[in-house]
Amino acid sequence: MSLNRRDFLGASAAAAVMMAAPRVNGQARPHVVVVGGGAGGATAARYIAKDSKGAIDVTLIEPTRTYYTCFFSNLYIGDFRTLDSLAHSYGTLASEYGINVVHDWATGVDRDAKEVALAGGGRVGYDALVLSPGIDFVEGSVPGWDITAQNKMPHSYKAGSQTELLKAQVLSMREGGVYCMVAPPNPYRCPPGPYERVSMVAHQFKQNNPTATILILDPKPKFSKQALFEEGWQKHYPGMIQRLGPDFGGGNVEVRPDSMEVVIDGSPEKVDVCNVIPAQKAGRICHEAGLTEGNWAPVVPATMQSRMDENVYILGDATSQGDMPKSGYSANSQAKAAAMAIRGALTDARTFPPRYSNTCWSLIAPEDGVKVGASYEPTEEKIAKTDGFISATGEDAAQRKATYEESLGWYSGITSDMFG
Numbered sequence: 001m002s003l004n005r006r007d008f009l010g011a012s013a014a015a016a017v018m019m020a021a022p023r024v025n026g027q028a029r030p031h032v033v034v035v036g037g038g039a040g041g042a043t044a045a046r047y048i049a050k051d052s053k054g055a056i057d058v059t060l061i062e063p064t065r066t067y068y069t070c071f072f073s074n075l076y077i078g079d080f081r082t083l084d085s086l087a088h089s090y091g092t093l094a095s096e097y098g099i100n101v102v103h104d105w106a107t108g109v110d111r112d113a114k115e116v117a118l119a120g121g122g123r124v125g126y127d128a129l130v131l132s133p134g135i136d137f138v139e140g141s142v143p144g145w146d147i148t149a150q151n152k153m154p155h156s157y158k159a160g161s162q163t164e165l166l167k168a169q170v171l172s173m174r175e176g177g178v179y180c181m182v183a184p185p186n187p188y189r190c191p192p193g194p195y196e197r198v199s200m201v202a203h204q205f206k207q208n209n210p211t212a213t214i215l216i217l218d219p220k221p222k223f224s225k226q227a228l229f230e231e232g233w234q235k236h237y238p239g240m241i242q243r244l245g246p247d248f249g250g251g252n253v254e255v256r257p258d259s260m261e262v263v264i265d266g267s268p269e270k271v272d273v274c275n276v277i278p279a280q281k282a283g284r285i286c287h288e289a290g291l292t293e294g295n296w297a298p299v300v301p302a303t304m305q306s307r308m309d310e311n312v313y314i315l316g317d318a319t320s321q322g323d324m325p326k327s328g329y330s331a332n333s334q335a336k337a338a339a340m341a342i343r344g345a346l347t348d349a350r351t352f353p354p355r356y357s358n359t360c361w362s363l364i365a366p367e368d369g370v371k372v373g374a375s376y377e378p379t380e381e382k383i384a385k386t387d388g389f390i391s392a393t394g395e396d397a398a399q400r401k402a403t404y405e406e407s408l409g410w411y412s413g414i415t416s417d418m419f420g
Contacts, residue, residue, distance in 0.1 A: 029057050030346040033116050033126040035106045035285060037062030037090060039071075040315030040331035041132035042418040047339035049097040055347050059100040059124055060093065061116065067419075068159035071328040072411055074193065075363060077167045078200030086159060092420035109289035111309055128342050131291070131306075132315040132331065133283025134158070135189050138295065141279035142182055143254040144263075152257040153274040156197075157189060169273045170204055176211040177272030180262055182253055183218040184277045187296075189317045189326045191224035192372070194277055196362040199229065202237040203365060215271065216243040217264060219251035224325075225362060225372055231393050232364035282318035296320035301378035302354060303341035304334050313338040322382025323374075330358045332414055356383055361407035367397070369404030 034045040037060055045060040068086045075081040093099045105119035109131075115123045137155070139146060145153060156166040173179065179201055183194045198214055205212040222245075223229075233241045244250040249265035255276060261268045281287075281295035291297045291306050297314045298307040299321050306312040315338060316331030324330045337354035344351035359373030374388035391403060 029055060030127040031057045031059065031125065032128045032130065032342060032346070033124050034058065034060045034130040034132065035062075035116060036132035036134060036283070036315075037064075037067055037101075038132060038134055038316070038331065039069075039328035039414070039418060040317075040335045041130060042067070042090070042093065043332045043335035044130050044132065044313075044315060044339050044342075045099050046093055046097055046418065046420055047336055048342055049093075049099050051339065052343055052347065052349070054098065056343065057100070058098075059102060059126075060090065061102045061104060061106045061118070061124070062090065063103060063105045064160075065089065065103055068163070069328065069411075069415065070157070070159040070193075071190065073156075073159040073163045074197045074200045076163060077170065077197065078203045078363070080200075080363065080366075083164060088415055088419045090419065096420055106285055107288075109285065109312075111289060111312070114311060126311075127346055128311055128313065130313045130315065130338060130342070131283075131286055131289070131297070131318065132335070133285050133318055135280040135282070135317045135326075136284050138279040138281050141185075142276050144257065145182075145255050145276045145278065149255075149257040149276075152260070153255060153276045155277055156275060157193075157277050157280075166273075166275055170201055171208070173209060173212060173272045175209055176213075177209070178213055178215055178270070179205075179273045180215045180217065180269075180271040180275070182255065182262070182274070182276045182278075183216055183220065183223070183250075185219045185251075185279050187326060188277070188280045190328075190360065191325050192229075192360050192362045195223060195225065195229045196364075197275070198241060199232065199237075199362070199364045202233065202240050205240065206237060212240070214241045215262075215269075216241065217250045217253045217262065218243055218245050219253075221245055221247070224360070225370055225390070227393050228370045228391055229362070229364065232368060232370070236365040236368070280317075282314075286314065286318050293320065301381070301383045302337070304338040305341070313342060322376070322379075323385040324356060324358055324376055324383050325360065327358055327360055328414065329360065329373075329410075330356070332417060333357055354378060359410070361403065361410065363404060363407070367401040367404050369400055369407055370395075371403055371407070 034041045049058045090101045094101045108117040154166045156162040254263040286297045304313045317326040333356045343349040356376040361371045370391040372390040
């Protein structure tokens with residue numbers, strides 16, 4: 001599968017053409033509220049506004065005025081991107097698509113009154129609600145760590161200041177020091193993400209601190225693209241990276257932020273930088289709205305509607321939906337399906353069975369990119385994988401360079417698709 005920016009936007013345009021022009025039911029225009037302005041929420045808001053051609057009013061509630069993509073943030077740590085290149089504003093969604101962008105925190109949902117409460121004191125009514133809040137962390141999942149320790153032991157799994165902090169710690173680490181990553185258990189945002197981050201940190205050390213070492217403490221017996229990463233680490237960073245899986249204590253870890261120690265199966269080890277990525281769950285508002293089972297929010301595979309409220313649609317990392325990984329590409333794909341379903345529910349717009357897709361690219365070293373991806377379709381029970389692909393070990397340099405360049409085209413395409 002090959003994809004560039006033109007292909008990505010072309011596919012989006014084709015999907016839009018398939019949708020019939022809407023007709024509004026009744027006199028007043030229906031109102032859709034979208035909570036969360038990331039890959040799922042921004043895409044849903046834009047597609048609902050764009051394809052309804054003014055027949056639906058859209059309000060997007062997002063606390064931050066600048067959105068930093070979590071995808072590609074590892075490349076900033078490796079000096080392959082600037083932080084500014086990951087930053088996006090909501091100006092075009094407001095000026096060109098007529099979306100009412102509200103910079104505030106959504107603090108609760110009154111599902112009976114169909115209203116969203118804001119931290120600033122306001123309440124916003126809706127006919128349909130889209131929740132795309134991303135992830136929160138499971139408290140206590142890494143003993144010794146909580147959110148108050150994030151400056152000493154950053155998670156850096158929500159892009160922005162945390163990413164800057166981790167990079168600063170990497171660059172200032174003492175010569176020959178130890179960088180430790182506490183990897184998360186399944187399921188979590190961006191399955192290859194922790195291991196691409198290790199690759200980018202190793203690239204920094206190779207340039208600036210070649211005697212430094214990296215220790216991965218991993219509760220999982222295996223991880224996404226494992227053979228590709230391990231091949232790349234051996235090729236580019238031999239002897240620098242050590243991973244301890246659950247068989248060697250990687251699943252029994254405690255951290256001590258004040259003394260910069262990790263305790264592995266009861267044995268304390270001093271480290272210089274500690275990147276703790278805790279276990280994850282759906283964003284807070286999904287739990288407070290009573291839309292979760294366990295840690296995640298179950299959805300109807302064909303529409304992304306909540307299993308518990310047909311007026312609420314839930315996207316991306318927060319969902320329990322089946323086989324799709326939690327990724328920006330998945331959230332963007334699910335957002336288009338939800339936008340079509342919402343237009344169908346609120347107007348007479350035609351709807352079609354959705355098809356979902358996802359690809360995750362990872363950079364291991366300069367121009368050494370690998371990828372994994374799949375196509376999906378909804379069944380009654382879940383979004384089910386229909387086929388897939390993955391880079392092969394042993395690929396030549398030209399193929400790896402082409403894969404990396406493909407990822408650059410995808411980034412340009414998806415951010416245009418999200419923010420206009």
